[in-house]
Amino acid sequence: MRLGLLGGTFDPVHHGHLRFAEEAADAFELDRVLLVLSAAPPHKGIEGMTPAPIRWRMLQLACEGNPRLIPSPLEMERTGPSFTVDTLIQIRKELSVEDEIFLLIGADSAEELPTWKSHRRILEIARVVVAPRSSSPTLALAPDVRERVRFLEAPKLEISSTRIREFVRAGKSIRYLVPESVFEVIREKSLYSGDSPRGRARAECSRREATA
Secondary structure (H helix, E strand, O other): OEEEEEEEOOOOOOHHHHHHHHHHHHHOOOOEEEEEEOOOOOOOOOOOOOOHHHHHHHHHHHHOOOOOEEEEOHHHHOOOOOOHHHHHHHHHHOOOOOOEEEEEEOHHHHHHHHHOOOHHHHHHHOEEEEOOOOOOOOOOOOHHHHHHEEEOOOOOOOOOHHHHHHHHHOOOOOEOOEOHHHHHHHHHOOOOOOOOHHHHHHHHHHHHHHHO
16 A cells, blocks of 8 residues: 555645645555644644634545545544654554555645654655645755655645635635635634634734733
8 A cells, every 4th residue: 555644734624735635646656645634733833723623524524525535533633742753653553564655745844854753753654745836946855854755746736724714814715725615614613714713812812912
């Protein structure tokens, strides 16, 4: 088996994530791609983040109908920060010696990989597939990372979760940036607006800063 792994907070999951997973599966002949929801990412603060169960539901909906894309709750089920190396070790134990793991990451993450927990262990367990970056195509990769990197030769969709959240706050349409099922969850739960869990947390942070 050739197994891909794409991790993220998926707040929200969007077509850029899905196309990266799909095109990597085609390019590297992956049997499946696990989309692993990071419940407590070590490089990001969780304050103000959409609750994990809601992000998980959006991820499940986004993967419906595609047998190659499998939402994974591995990191949700563990306590503490969601370290990639721990996830890879857990998955590796469940595979045979002949099976291969391909870690799918963006260009920015590839440059930051040496700062990740046990990054050399990550490189031992998995091959690293890096998504293209339209701006500044030259990457500043550490030598040990460059030896294990393979680049996905495919156009990148310029979509980001940050931009989607900004569009929602500004009252702009996000149709065609996310799957319709994900759009419905965002609309029904008023995510990323002032009335959402994330929006209320942001407002509370602003209130505390103003009174500090």
